[in-house]
Amino acid sequence: xxxxxxxxxxxxxxxxxxxxxxxxxxxxxxxxxxxxxxxxxxxxxxxxxxxxxxxxxxxxxxxxxxxxxxxxxxxxxxxxxxxxxxxxxxxxxxxxxxxxxxxxxxxxxxxxxxxxxxxxxxxxxxxxxxxxxxxxxxxxxxxxxxxxxxxxxxxxxxxxxxxxxxxxxxxxxxxxxxxxxxxxxxxxxxxxxxxxxxxxxxxxxxxxxxxxxxxxxxxxxxxxxxxxxxxxxxxxxxxxxxxxxxxxxxxxxxxxxxxxxxxxxxxxxxxxxxxxxxxxxxxxxxxxxxxxxxxxxxxxxxxxxxxxxxxxxxxxxxxxxxxxxxxxxxxxxxxxxxxxxxxxxxxxxxxxxxxxxxxxxxxxxxxxxxxxxxxxxxxxxxxxxxxxxxxxxxxxxxxxxxxxxxxxxxxxxxxxxxxxxxxxxxxxxxxxxxxxxxxxxxxxxxxxxxxxxxxxxxxxxxxxxxxxxxxxxxxxxxxxxxxxxxxxxxxxxxxxxxxxxxxxxxxxxxxxxxxxxxxxxxxxxxxxxxxxxxxxxxxxxxxxxxxxxxxxxxxxxxxxxxxxxxxxxxxxxxxxxxxxxxxxxxxxxxxxxxxxxxxxxxxxxxxxxxxxxxxxxxxxxxxxxxxxxxxxxxxxxxxxxxxxxxxxxxxxxxxxxxxxxxxxxxxxxxxxxxxxxxxxxxxxxxxxxxxxxxxxxxxxxxxxxxxxxxxxxxxxxxxxxxxxxxxxxxxxxxxxxxxxxxxxxxxxxxxxxxxxxxxxxx
Numbered sequence: 001x002x003x004x005x006x007x008x009x010x011x012x013x014x015x016x017x018x019x020x021x022x023x024x025x026x027x028x029x030x031x032x033x034x035x036x037x038x039x040x041x042x043x044x045x046x047x048x049x050x051x052x053x054x055x056x057x058x059x060x061x062x063x064x065x066x067x068x069x070x071x072x073x074x075x076x077x078x079x080x081x082x083x084x085x086x087x088x089x090x091x092x093x094x095x096x097x098x099x100x101x102x103x104x105x106x107x108x109x110x111x112x113x114x115x116x117x118x119x120x121x122x123x124x125x126x127x128x129x130x131x132x133x134x135x136x137x138x139x140x141x142x143x144x145x146x147x148x149x150x151x152x153x154x155x156x157x158x159x160x161x162x163x164x165x166x167x168x169x170x171x172x173x174x175x176x177x178x179x180x181x182x183x184x185x186x187x188x189x190x191x192x193x194x195x196x197x198x199x200x201x202x203x204x205x206x207x208x209x210x211x212x213x214x215x216x217x218x219x220x221x222x223x224x225x226x227x228x229x230x231x232x233x234x235x236x237x238x239x240x241x242x243x244x245x246x247x248x249x250x251x252x253x254x255x256x257x258x259x260x261x262x263x264x265x266x267x268x269x270x271x272x273x274x275x276x277x278x279x280x281x282x283x284x285x286x287x288x289x290x291x292x293x294x295x296x297x298x299x300x301x302x303x304x305x306x307x308x309x310x311x312x313x314x315x316x317x318x319x320x321x322x323x324x325x326x327x328x329x330x331x332x333x334x335x336x337x338x339x340x341x342x343x344x345x346x347x348x349x350x351x352x353x354x355x356x357x358x359x360x361x362x363x364x365x366x367x368x369x370x371x372x373x374x375x376x377x378x379x380x381x382x383x384x385x386x387x388x389x390x391x392x393x394x395x396x397x398x399x400x401x402x403x404x405x406x407x408x409x410x411x412x413x414x415x416x417x418x419x420x421x422x423x424x425x426x427x428x429x430x431x432x433x434x435x436x437x438x439x440x441x442x443x444x445x446x447x448x449x450x451x452x453x454x455x456x457x458x459x460x461x462x463x464x465x466x467x468x469x470x471x472x473x474x475x476x477x478x479x480x481x482x483x484x485x486x487x488x489x490x491x492x493x494x495x496x497x498x499x500x501x502x503x504x505x506x507x508x509x510x511x512x513x514x515x516x517x518x519x520x521x522x523x524x525x526x527x528x529x530x531x532x533x534x535x536x537x538x539x540x541x542x543x544x545x546x547x548x549x550x551x552x553x554x555x556x557x558x559x560x561x562x563x564x565x566x567x568x569x570x571x572x573x574x575x576x577x578x579x580x581x582x583x584x585x586x587x588x589x590x591x592x593x594x595x596x597x598x599x600x601x602x603x604x605x606x607x608x609x610x611x612x613x614x615x616x617x618x619x620x621x622x623x624x625x626x627x628x629x630x631x632x633x634x635x636x637x638x639x640x641x642x643x644x645x646x647x648x649x650x651x652x653x654x655x656x657x658x659x660x661x662x663x664x665x666x667x668x669x670x671x672x673x674x675x676x677x678x679x680x681x682x683x684x685x686x687x688x689x690x691x692x693x694x695x696x697x698x699x700x701x702x703x704x705x706x707x708x709x710x711x712x713x714x715x716x717x718x719x720x721x722x723x724x725x726x727x728x729x730x731x732x733x734x735x736x737x738x739x740x741x742x743x744x745x746x747x748x749x750x751x752x753x754x755x756x757x758x759x760x761x762x
Contacts, residue, residue, distance in 0.1 A: 006566035007730045008746040010574045012588075015743060019584040022699075028123075031130040032073055039129075040117050046135040047114045050105060053137035057222035062180045063173050064105040064222040065138040065166055066090060074131035075099035075667045080704035081128035084120070089113040092705055093169055094620035097372040098667035102138065102620070104168045143219035145228035151212045160230035160338060161207035161215055163193070164376070165223050167620055177223040178203060184221050190214060196340040197347060198376055199383035202619060206230060206340050231339040231377070231421070232366045235268065235297050235331060236398045238478070240497040246276055246488045251307050253279045260324045261512035263305060264359040265505070266346060267298035269329030271490040274299065280306040283326035283353055287345045294333035295490035300497060301362050302327065303487035305505040311486050311494070317436060318470065320560050323512040326353050331363075339365060343380055350388045357390050357515050357525045360508040361422065362501035364397030364454070368418035371668060372623040374459050375421035378428070379619040385427040386614065391515070391527035392428040393508040395500045396420070396465045397454040403476040404451035407444040408548075417454050423465065424458045426626065426677060427614055429531050431507045432456075432553045433471030433500040437483040442473040449552040452478065453500050456551040460623045460672015461664040463680075466535050468553040469506040472498030510534065513561035520748045528614055529577070529715055536610035536717040537564040539656075539680055540571070543608070547660040555680070565749055571721035572733035575747060579711035580613070580630055582700045589637060589695035592736025594720065596727045598690030605729075606721045607653050609634065609681035611698075613714035616706065623668070627706040629675045630698055630714050637693045648695060656682035 033039070054064035068085065075098045085092050089112045090103035117129065165181060167174055185193045192208030207214065219227045253276070254260055262282060269286065270277050277299060286293075302325050303311060309318040330345045331337055337345075342363075350359075365377055374382075381392050397420035399405070405417060423430045433450030435442065443451035450471045458464030473483040484496035485503075511530055519525045535555055539545070541563075542556035549556075558564065567573040572594070578586050597605040609632055616627040636649040655661065657680075661669050698714060722729045737744050746752070 005569070006562065007569060008752065009565065009567055010572075010734065010737070010744050011747050012574055012576050012737070013743040013745065014576075014578050014586065018586055018588055020587055021583055022585045029079060029127055031127045032071055033130050035126045035129050043117050043129075043132055043135060044114055047110055047117065050135060050137045051107070051110050053139065054105060054222055058105070058107045060180065061176060062222055063168050063177060065093070066103050066105050067096070067134070067136050067138050067142070068101040068103055069133040070099045070101065070131050071133050072099065076670050077704045079131050081131045082704060083125050083128040084113070084116050089116055091169065093167065095622035095624050098623055098671050102166075104173070140216060140220040143224045143226050144216060145226065147229055148212060148215050148227065158209065159232075160209065161218070162228050162230040162340070163205040163207060163218055163224065164226045165203040165205070166225045167202065174203070181205075181221055181223055185218070188217055190218070197344050198340070199380045201379070201383060202376065204340070204376070232336050233339055233342050233363050234336040234366060235363055235501065236400065236499055237335060238497055238499060240489070240495040241481070241484070243486065243494040243496055246492045246494050248276070250310050250494070251276050251303065251488065252310060254322070254324065260322060261358070261516035262326060262356055263323040263508050263512040264326040264328060264349065264353060264356040265298065265301055265305065266328045266330045266342075266349070266359065266361050266363065267301050268331045268335070269293055269295050269298045270302050270327050271295040271299060274490060274492045276492055277302055277306070277488065280324050281327050282324045284329070285327075285349050285352060286329045288329055288332040292332040293329060294335070297331070297335070297362075297501070298327070298329070299490045300487040300495070301360065301501060301505045304485070304502055305360065305509050308506050308509065311488070313486070315436070317557075319506055319510050321509040321513040323509045326356050339377055343377065347384060350384060350390065354388070357519075357527055358508055358512045358530070359390055359392050360505050361392055361394045362504045364395055364420035364423065366420075368415050368420055369424040369458065371460065372672070374426070374619050374625045375424050376619065377422040378425035379617070379625070381422050381425040382427045382617050385527065389525060389527060391511060391530055392422070392425060393504055393511055394423050394425060394428045394430050395504045396423045396430055396432045396456070398500050399452045399454060402478050404443055404474060404478060406451065407448040419454050419456050419458060419464055423454070426459070426462065426617060429467065429507065429511065429534070430458075430465035430554070431500065431504045432465035432468035433503050434468045434553060434557060435473035435483070436470040438473055439481075439483060441475045442483055443476055444473060446473070450498070450500065451476070452498065453552065459625055460675070461668050462672065462676040463550055463554065463678055465554040466531070466678065467507055467538055467555065467558055469503035469557050471500045471503035474498050507558065510558055510561060510564070514564055517561060517565050517749045517751060520750050524748070528612060528713070532610055532612040532715045532717055533564050534558045535612070535678065536608065536719070539610055539682075540608050540719050540721070543606075543682065545657050547657045547663055550657055550660065565747065567719070567730060569730045570725045570727050571719055572730040573717065573719045574733070576716040576718070578698060578714050578716065580698050580700050580714045581709060581711045582702065585700070586698040587695060588697070589693070590740065591634065591694035591696045592733060592740060593694055594727075594729045594732035594736065596729060596732055597720070597722055601690055603685040603688045603690040603692075604723060606684045606723075607634070607682070608719040608721070609653055610717045611679040611681070611714065613677050613712060615677050615712065616708050621703070623672045624675075624703055626675045626677055627703045628708065628712060629701045630677070630712070632679065632681065632696070632698055632716055634681075634694060634696045634718070637695045653681045653683045656680045
């Protein structure tokens with residue numbers, strides 16, 4: 001049928017008339033309590049305690065840090081006491097958790113802060129003073145990790161220490177702090193301390209070993225933000241089952257007339273003597289000598305990247321995408337690596353292979369992610385994403401030991417199944433596990449979440465994982481028999497195994513295919529658009545998605561590349577790529593709703609929206625890591641009967657899944673979840689009058705201390721879908737946009753450039 005042909009997705013280009021200044025609303029708030037002389041004296045004494053604690057450091061010109069805890073009611077942006085804490089006094093330089101601020105402390109700043117507390121009498125100053133709960137020094141106890149606090153004093157340690165210093169937002173102050181720390185370490189006989197790479201936005205040192213006393217001594221330095229064990233990144237070894245030899249029938253070589261996408265893999269590497277697999281390898285970087293390598297895990301992952309569907313008996317649920325491979329050997333035969341070394345290996349590979357834009361990380365750190373702090377690993381990948389223009393596809397991680405989870409969830413694992421770094425990378429694409437087979441012994445049924453797959457959410461309730469793919473099934477003890485994923489080992493033998501590590505390359509192969517389609521020229525790669533399109537297509541394909549599901553499987557399994565980069569006649573998809581800013585705001589109205597969707601005067605359709613943007617991100621701000629927020633709204637415009645003026649009646653396409661926000665405490669939802677740079681919206685219309693005028697808008701907010709006013713690219717993808725496959729939704733949507741004078745073009749694809757794309761291109 002003609003309606004089955006794929007249609008080109010339309011891209012709407014912004015016009016000057018789409019940007020208008022919104023009406024400004026008033027600000028400020030009333031005092032939260034009485035601010036009398038006793039109240040002021042109480043906080044002056046707390047400032048004196050901070051001054052006394054850091055007296056020697058401040059005398060040497062080394063900036064220190066104070067913690068300011070706000071009253072519960074003052075945790076949101078609207079109550080930030082910046083009249084009291086600012087560049088003239090003690091500026092806010094970070095956040096530990098909702099309502100706990102970190103401020104930069106100098107002698108001059110403390111004096112001015114004390115004066116403010118004693119003497120400020122303006123309405124705003126008094127209101128801001130009323131938000132304070134406590135002011136206290138950031139001390140050794142705050143910096144030292146709980147894990148190190150539990151170790152026995154005097155006992156020699158084997159693991160390295162990870163030392164992170166504060167950043168004060170001032171290059172001179174930070175340089176003074178770094179020099180003072182290195183001198184402090186030398187004076188105290190601490191050897192083996194050296195800076196390590198974690199991007200440009202933080203300062204991290206590694207200490208080769210040492211005692212708990214060493215860690216405590218480091219934590220007592222005024223500029224130390226944290227001292228912890230250096231995280232270990234591991235690959236989970238499982239008991240794979242051999243099935244026989246790999247042959248050209250189940251692992252065909254790449255076809256000479258096909259230009260395959262190229263995806264990078266950070267893993268154990270592949271065996272150079274495995275000819276079948278090496279036909280797919282186009283680049284390699286060895287971070288360990290061959291004699292120290294065990295290529296089993298890397299071969300399994302690479303096999304799925306190249307021939308996932310062939311290896312798994314031609315199962316059509318596996319992607320038809322195949323990718324060639326850049327093979328980065330970051331693990332030796334121990335199957336583990338220190339986080340700082342791995343980050344160094346990753347950046348070296350990004351520099352060596354700049355043409356590779358999709359990178360697979362089937363690995364996870366040893367510790368679960370936090371609700372209120374981005375992991376350094378995740379934040380560093382976000383920084384690399386911006387610097388090198390890449391998309392990291394990361395595994396949510398595996399539970400490390402049985403018993404494994406049934407579905408629906410019967411046992412609460414209290415963090416043991418929580419997402420692991422770098423799966424909390426905000427810009428990354430995180431993958432959860434799905435079961436593709438089942439039997440009477442398995443924990444779950446097919447298409448349910450794999451029993452061992454870790455769950456979200458990410459930082460501050462942000463949706464993680466975004467997608468999922470087949471990773472196998474097992475019983476409560478982790479045994480699988482004909483319910484695992486099939487690939488190859490280093491010796492080119494077919495084996496069966498389970499793990500989220502194996503769903504990840506299936507998604508990476510699809511991402512590679514989408515990125516390759518979008519890269520019609522050398523400078524047209526868009527990792528953000530790749531992620532947005534993959535998530536959106538899964539959002540449409542797998543609806544409905546519940547609030548419980550999304551924390552385990554995201555929006556589910558993505559379709560194949562051809563479905564992601566095209567649409568059907570009965571379900572029009574349009575892409576907006578908008579440079580958004582606070583003022584002026586983006587408005588698009590009227591928004592054309594196809595007439596064929598109105599049946600007997602009633603609108604009958606589904607509307608899906610996916611919003612994605614890359615905000616400024618700063619890891620020192622904890623749960624406030626994402627510094628700008630964008631919100632999309634598609635709703636009705638009506639005329640005021642008294643004035644004749646247009647009035648917006650509010651959003652009609654609601655955040656999805658329904659009631660997801662209510663799963664988190666208000667402070668987490670307000671400060672973290674609401675600021676997630678990936679947002680999903682959905683509504684099914686069955687009773688709404690079809691004569692409405694529609695308006696689309698994008699609204700931008702900044703965090704209290706974020707002064708960035710530059711336009712920020714945002715991608716919004718909208719699909720309008722009819723329940724009747726014979727409706728001409730696509731044709732009427734295009735006609736409507738043209739009639740309104742919208743500037744619209746086809747989404748550029750390499751296959752269309754080569755004349756391979758099917759369907760009408762009008």
